[in-house]
Amino acid sequence: xxxxxxxxxxxxxxxxxxxxxxxxxxxxxxxxxxxxxxxxxxxxxxxxxxxxxxxxxxxxxxxxxxxxxxxxxxxxxxxxxxxxxxxxxxxxxxxxxxxxxxxxxxxxxxxxxxxxxxxxxxxxxxxxxxxxxxxxxxxxxxxxxxxxxxxxxxxxxxxxxxxxxxxxxxxxxxxxxxxxxxxxxxxxxxxxxxxxxxxxxxxxxxxxxxxxxxxxxxxxxxxxxxxxxxxx
Amino acid sequence: xxxxxxxxxxxxxxxxxxxxxxxxxxxxxxxxxxxxxxxxxxxxxxxxxxxxxxxxxxxxxxxxxxxxxxxxxxxxxxxxxxxxxxxxxxxxxxxxxxxxxxxxxxxxxxxxxxxxxxxxxxxxxxxxxxxxxxxxxxxxxxxxxxxxxxxxxxxxxxxxxxxxxxxxxxxxxxxxxxxxxxxxxxxxxxxxxxxxxxxxxxxxxxxxxxxxxxxxxxxxxxxxxxxxxxxxxxxxxxxxxxxxxxxxxxxxxxxxxxxxxxxxxxxxxxxxxxxxxxxxxxxxxxxxxxxxxxxxxxxxxxxxxxxxxxxxxxxxxxxxxxxxxxxxxxxxxxxxxxxxxxxxxxxxxxxxxxxxxxxxxxxxxxxxxxxxxxxxxxxxxxxxxxxxxxxxxxxxxxxxxxxxxx
Numbered sequence: 001x002x003x004x005x006x007x008x009x010x011x012x013x014x015x016x017x018x019x020x021x022x023x024x025x026x027x028x029x030x031x032x033x034x035x036x037x038x039x040x041x042x043x044x045x046x047x048x049x050x051x052x053x054x055x056x057x058x059x060x061x062x063x064x065x066x067x068x069x070x071x072x073x074x075x076x077x078x079x080x081x082x083x084x085x086x087x088x089x090x091x092x093x094x095x096x097x098x099x100x101x102x103x104x105x106x107x108x109x110x111x112x113x114x115x116x117x118x119x120x121x122x123x124x125x126x127x128x129x130x131x132x133x134x135x136x137x138x139x140x141x142x143x144x145x146x147x148x149x150x151x152x153x154x155x156x157x158x159x160x161x162x163x164x165x166x167x168x169x170x171x172x173x174x175x176x177x178x179x180x181x182x183x184x185x186x187x188x189x190x191x192x193x194x195x196x197x198x199x200x201x202x203x204x205x206x207x208x209x210x211x212x213x214x215x216x217x218x219x220x221x222x223x224x225x226x227x228x229x230x231x232x
Numbered sequence: 233x234x235x236x237x238x239x240x241x242x243x244x245x246x247x248x249x250x251x252x253x254x255x256x257x258x259x260x261x262x263x264x265x266x267x268x269x270x271x272x273x274x275x276x277x278x279x280x281x282x283x284x285x286x287x288x289x290x291x292x293x294x295x296x297x298x299x300x301x302x303x304x305x306x307x308x309x310x311x312x313x314x315x316x317x318x319x320x321x322x323x324x325x326x327x328x329x330x331x332x333x334x335x336x337x338x339x340x341x342x343x344x345x346x347x348x349x350x351x352x353x354x355x356x357x358x359x360x361x362x363x364x365x366x367x368x369x370x371x372x373x374x375x376x377x378x379x380x381x382x383x384x385x386x387x388x389x390x391x392x393x394x395x396x397x398x399x400x401x402x403x404x405x406x407x408x409x410x411x412x413x414x415x416x417x418x419x420x421x422x423x424x425x426x427x428x429x430x431x432x433x434x435x436x437x438x439x440x441x442x443x444x445x446x447x448x449x450x451x452x453x454x455x456x457x458x459x460x461x462x463x464x465x466x467x468x469x470x471x472x473x474x475x476x477x478x479x480x481x482x483x484x485x486x487x488x489x490x491x492x493x494x495x496x497x498x499x500x501x502x503x504x505x506x507x508x509x510x511x512x513x514x515x516x517x518x519x520x521x522x523x524x525x526x527x528x529x530x531x532x533x534x535x536x537x538x539x540x541x542x543x544x545x546x547x548x549x550x551x552x553x554x555x556x557x558x559x560x561x562x563x564x565x566x567x568x569x570x571x572x573x574x575x576x577x578x579x580x581x582x583x584x585x586x587x588x589x590x591x592x593x594x595x596x597x598x599x600x601x602x603x604x605x606x607x608x609x610x611x612x613x614x615x616x617x618x619x620x621x622x623x624x625x626x627x628x629x630x631x632x633x634x635x636x637x638x
Binding site: 053058059085101102110113122 | 235236237243244247544545548549550551552553554555556557558631632635
């Protein structure tokens with residue numbers, strides 16, 4: 001229990017619409033232990049994206065509590081949430097979301113700028129991570145010069161740069177072909193083996209199959225939660 | 233961190249060069265206009281100041297009164313109502329630093345085969361002091377010359393040029409009407425006064441010599457004019473009032489009887505001229521500032537476009553840990569950098585144009601460091617002021633909304 005990276009209790013989120021409050025998430029309880037590799041699945045509109053935004057500290061819940069590494073972050077202010085996004089979490093998006101005008105190295109180093117690291121240590125750390133994801137030779141290239149799979153690996157390097165406990169990936173293979181998807185999933189597997197907790201959202205069963213635990217959402221609620229035991 | 237952000241602002245500016253350049257152009261024109269207008273305005277002020285300083289400061293003159301004969305009035309300085317004793321009494325008043333009685337008129341000068349008509353001014357050595365007029369060649373006459381009515385003369389530059397034709401006038405003898413005078417000095421050039429009269433077309437001789445040998449006087453010691461210098465501009469009115477009552481008392485004028493002298497404040501005209509040029513230069517500056525504001529609005533406009541265009545980038549930055557303040561700083565820096573760069577170029581452009589104006593029209597311009605500094609401060613202010621709203625808008629974006637933005 002004390003080792004839970006994520007613990008949510010009765011987490012709910014409602015959006016104001018023309019037809020009144022729409023509950024996108026209806027009081028979800030979930031606990032994710034350190035080192036887990038978890039896939040969140042569900043059809044669109046099931047609330048999984050809303051849940052992911054809350055986990056990622058991009059949004060604050062309407063009801064319930066969210067303990068991130070033991071700290072209740074449900075009601076923190078924007079700057080405190082920004083700090084968590086910077087140091088405790090790493091994000092990987094479907095669309096890679098690299099900044100097009102910056103070199104790969106600067107893209108990877110960007111979170112360190114906001115963390116206040118000096119230039120030399122930023123560079124060194126960014127190089128180290130680019131090498132780790134196999135792109136050490138492309139440090140000075142622009143994102144537009146490399147393939148989608150490579151861009152996603154850079155995005156993963158960026159997510160890792162501040163040594164987070166947790167990686168959140170939202171459809172990380174959604175824009176990739178099956179071969180490249182395999183590569184990315186292998187990389188996630190390696191990271192998980194190093195002890196990093198990984199939570200990914202996907203609607204593809206074969207991607208979810210890489211995870212050790214699968215949680216299904218439907219209509220804002222968790223409908224199933226099972227260990228797959230397969231691993232990567 | 234700030235260094236990293238400066239680098240990023242530079243990148244962002246370079247990403248859309250034409251747009252950045254056009255935005256900057258607004259600032260360049262604004263700052264350039266301010267610099268040019270201030271240079272011209274201050275130049276005009278400087279020119280007036282120069283004229284005033286050639287005239288002497290805090291001066292007023294007392295002219296002897298007019299008389300009426302068979303209904304014909306003589307005009308000022310027609311009646312011999314002032315004399316040297318009046319001047320000496322005025323000198324005793326509080327706040328008076330300098331008094332010089334003068335007696336002047338236009339006379340024909342002759343040297344060798346040349347002749348020239350000029351203003352001949354009989355006065356005391358104090359006159360040169362009051363007008364801050366120095367002798368560039370030779371020497372001035374002293375009180376002893378006034379006491380003994382020697383025939384010595386100081387000549388202005390125009391007289392020297394026209395009468396002596398390149399000869400060194402000092403030590404030469406010229407005639408004022410029939411009387412021979414030794415030229416003992418040449419006066420420094422003062423140029424035109426505010427009315428455009430050539431101040432260098434003058435001969436200055438001792439007062440007593442003028443009274444006895446050149447003009448003659450109706451009464452012993454009478455003078456046409458007394459020039460008085462007060463110790464401070466604030467004291468002028470008080471000294472003038474005191475002079476009036478002193479002279480009325482000395483001339484035994486009863487209550488209700490009009491003054492038998494006239495008084496003119498020489499500095500007042502100059503000061504109003506200075507005031508006019510000051511107002512003009514403020515006006516010019518104000519008009520130029522409008523273009524600076526327009527330039528600022530241009531920056532704001534482009535920054536707003538930039539924030540909208542880069543909404544997704546802002547979302548990404550927020551997702552990886554940028555705080556509101558980081559985003560705010562980033563966009564503010566961009567706005568300030570554009571306005572600063574524009575300011576620098578505008579300063580340069582303004583300088584070049586101002587110098588060109590000076591070179592081609594001969595108009596006096598003054599480029600002061602303080603004007604440049606003010607322009608810089610204003611430009612930075614404009615950058616912050618007009619960059620603030622777009623930057624705040626960027627910083628307050630919702631990260632989820634921003635990330636979804638296509």
